[in-house]
Amino acid sequence: MGTHVIKMPDIGEGIAEVELAQWHVKVGDLVVEDQVLADVMTDKAMVDIPSPVHGKVLSLGGQPGEVMAVGSILISIEVEGAGNLKASDQLVKEPAPIKEAAPAAVAPKVEAAPVLESKPVAACRPAPQAPVARDADERPLASPAVRKHALDLGIQLRLVQGSGPAGRILHEDLDTYLAQGTQNARSGSTPSGYAERHDEEQIPVIGMRRKIAQRMQEATQRAAHFSYVEEIDVTAVEELRAHLNEKHGATRGKLTLLPFLVRALVVALRDFPQINARYDDEAQVITRHGAVHVGVATQSDVGLMVPVVRHAEARSLWDSAAEIARLATAARSGKAARDELSGSTITLTSLGALGGIVSTPVLNLPEVAIVGVNKIVERPMVIKGQVVIRKMMNLSSSFDHRVVDGMDAALFIQAIRGLLEQPASLFVE
Template sequence: MSIHVIKVPDIGEGIAEVELVAWHVQPGDVVAEDQALADVMTDKANVEIPSPVSGKVIALGGKLGELISVGAELIRIDTGDVAGHAAGAAVEERTPPAAAVPAPIAAPTPPAPLKMPAPAASAAVAEAVEKPLASPAVRHRARELGIDLQHVKTTDGRITHQHLDALLTGKSAGAAQGKRSLYEQRDDEQIVPVIGLRRKIAQKMQESKRRIPHFTYVEEVDVTEIEALRAELNTRWGAQRGRLTLLPLLMRALVLGVQRYPQVNALFDDEAGKLIRYGATHIGIATQTDNGLVVPVVRHAEARDLWSSAAEVARLAQAARNGHATREELSGSTITITSLGALGGIVSTPVINHPEVAIVGVNRIVLRPMIIGGAVVPRKMMNLSSSFDHRVVDGSYAAEFIQAVRGYLEHPATLFVE
């Protein structure tokens, strides 16, 4: 037996410990080199730890949700029989099967069962063949709960959140999916561990509300003209450059607004007692994923045109939702935009992304009757619900900033005038 000990790697940026959020293997599993062993969570991102060797897992170094120090033992792998497994697999592949001799066939016969390669040489192939059907959200939740999807029984082969709920409540999946009476009494409970990204979100929100005295300012904006401009741009250039949403236009208005009011494009180090204003505008885009809220960052928005901003937002959102966004892509913002899209409501009170000092919230667009020039006319209206750090941003300053953004949106030609 030859034991290889894998330790928690130094991920950099002064990180001393990580949270264990998922095991991809269990004791007794045979793993191949570069196969994913575990996921750990840093302050900013999920990091996958691959195996540097092939062999059999003999011990795991922690439970889900535990904080593990960098350099601590993560997993032990026995590499002693790897060569034997590989040699056996090679001999087996070279030996022709007995049924390989042609013979007359009177009637169609079922195909022979698929013969899987030796585990040490092809664990990835076996995983691909036997991997249960489940969405990424279901897989992530199962990892957080410590549920092995291989052991979840279904009628159609696809695992859903209801099957996980059924396991948590001790009931069968069929009962979980069955219809309930409208007035049926329920006494079931669910215990959902708050670990991984969800724990980081909770800690971040708590820190932001604890350390920052929030001041929220709401203003309505007539977006009729800028929506007309967006429609015209999409008609002319959508096929070649991609279709625009309102977001890149709002980002442009934000860039111009912070140039006039730089106090809101800043980070406040309250421990050192200093405010750092930035000439660059690195806009965080609050993005909802199946695993929780993350904030990928569009860097140097001041140097991007509308289509460049739109493309970067789309790229970052896709990376965030797939869980592939890097630490660099999830950090370094100087001001954040948050939106609930069609669910945006009338008013919200967004939480500032600490240590930033401002966040601009977008509510949904509604068609409302407005009085213009003494006449009642239909206009597309939208509220901006924005929060500011009242320690360094005064109320009047915040209001002036939002009024400037409003002016750019209501008179969209000014977005492109030097």
């Protein structure tokens, strides 16, 4: 038997160090080739680190949240044969096996299926066992969704046996726990809706959540934010959208409102090039872009991500719709490439049906504008002396006052309003 050492890979783009976000294995686990071992976080994206070999995990090279240099030892695996451990590697002190740390707020990933061959394969998932008791300060592995489900059910996760990788607690483990009966139930101490609660949970700010926090803090500290809110009558554009979906939806795909908003941005920016810009405040240089690369803020299990619809100025409604859907799926599944998450010149953010009445979006530096979409509501409006029901929506947008004057911001949003209220003008060249 030999030892195969996996070092922190060179992610590219001159990155010298990355953050270890999450382990998917622990010491003693059997792993197979291509199985995801860990997630690491760069400034731009989450990256999977797969295993190039079959074998048994001997040691882990860091804790989640630790920043590791490219080339440092990430993990050591016992393999058949000589392995790849070199004398130079042996000079590096191997870290002692570490206790599994609290998981980052990231989505669990599906591991590679075991390969049916004579080489070591991943251990089969054990059958759920009877309730177990952990130390009061021990935080079991579980995804945020499982933690919320357990909270709703009144289950203490430290009493649940996990059957997932590295002992992770799954939804089915909660079902098994309830079916078997729990120690809390037998003692009559199951929390009720009116019972006092004294539990608390500490969640380390690491991985994607740390990057989001850093970027939001940097944006609010460096840019001079100001917001502008305008009400838009979207009745006509919604009627057009419904008509196009009825006529072409089966062959070209369904349209949401987002492609129309992207088109409105493209047309309005022709008259406001100072808003389709990026500001390098260290070099004191403003770069105005002819291309409109629209970042579309997307909520995923690992946090807010901003995939980029490149060259929106050259896309039709359906082309934009397809690209938005593709990028959103990639971002939510953790498969978005690094270059798909960078390079935007202006950002569009929407909470959909939860969009509220007004919001104050934070700039996506180094951009100087972000357009926020609030929810559509039906309201009585007075038009030509008559009270009629119209579909209304607010745009809540933020700008960098160091670059964009208030009058220009207002005129820009008014231009978008005019385009959406008279949607035929979106396509007049």
